[in-house]
């Protein structure tokens with residue numbers, strides 16, 4: 001079994017990534033079964049609570065004001081609207097509600113509303129997650145006090161490739177916020193995007209950086225770039241699907257107790273590719289018809305695929321089976 005506290009080297013990770021594909025999948029599925037029920041997938045719902053007009057220059061993002069985006073900048077939406085959407089998501093099976101704002105960092109004037117959103121989502125019995133950009137210590141404390149379960153802050157790619165994608169902040173800024181969130185006792189959601197012109201070495205280095213954080217993130221979203229018109233990556237070459245599955249498998253092996261999430265890009269994946277990702281250890285998806293500004297499969301399509309594969313949605317607060325007795329006989 002992989003030790004979750006292990007410190008990974010690039011060579012070790014590369015050695016696993018380069019295994020013959022069937023061997024890699026077998027190892028990933030073995031690690032997956034040691035830590036999770038292989039037939040259960042966690043469902044998260046994402047709502048954009050403030051869209052467009054972002055001061056950052058992420059090359060993949062249509063919400064950046066610097067990318068010549070025509071997406072209008074909205075204000076922070078009202079708390080009651082967020083909670084009404086959260087209730088609908090809960091009734092449709094989502095167990096975690098993720099609220100994302102297109103900001104470099106939140107302003108103090110927005111903190112009361114953000115705190116009320118977290119408290120409201122918690123009162124609905126769901127896990128709460130926010131992605132708001134960089135955070136100061138006092139903001140982390142307020143969100144933790146409101147009951148925030150997860151903070152999403154993707155590292156996006158390797159440290160080497162980061163300046164090719166974003167210039168308005170550094171990879172180190174990203175790690176600082178992740179450490180601040182972790183120290184406050186909030187769970188960490190952090191992953192990246194594949195298909196931005198990076199090399200396979202960058203994908204491996206990204207996973208090494210995530211696995212070697214003080215603790216690996218509890219959730220690791222792996223996105224496949226959905227090229228957005230008017231962004232610098234509009235014409236990026238898509239990642240090979242087998243390479244994508246290799247990254248999922250490596251993430252599963254290196255971060256055995258984390259939820260590895262299929263995020264943006266699922267509309268471009270066949271059922272077979274998604275099934276292969278689940279076999280490689282992905283056990284979380286975003287549900288709903290939009291992912292901030294990229295498309296996401298309709299809920300019905302997800303449920304049809306789950307039924308075909310015999311997959312059940314994971315319950316809220318159901319995590320790694322690491323400490324629980326395993327009942328694999330029924331599942332295998």
Ligand code: SF4
Pocket residue numbers: 054055056057058061062063064065101102103104133
């Ligand atoms: S990815 Fe986030 S931080 Fe980057 S431009 Fe888009 S909204 Fe802003």
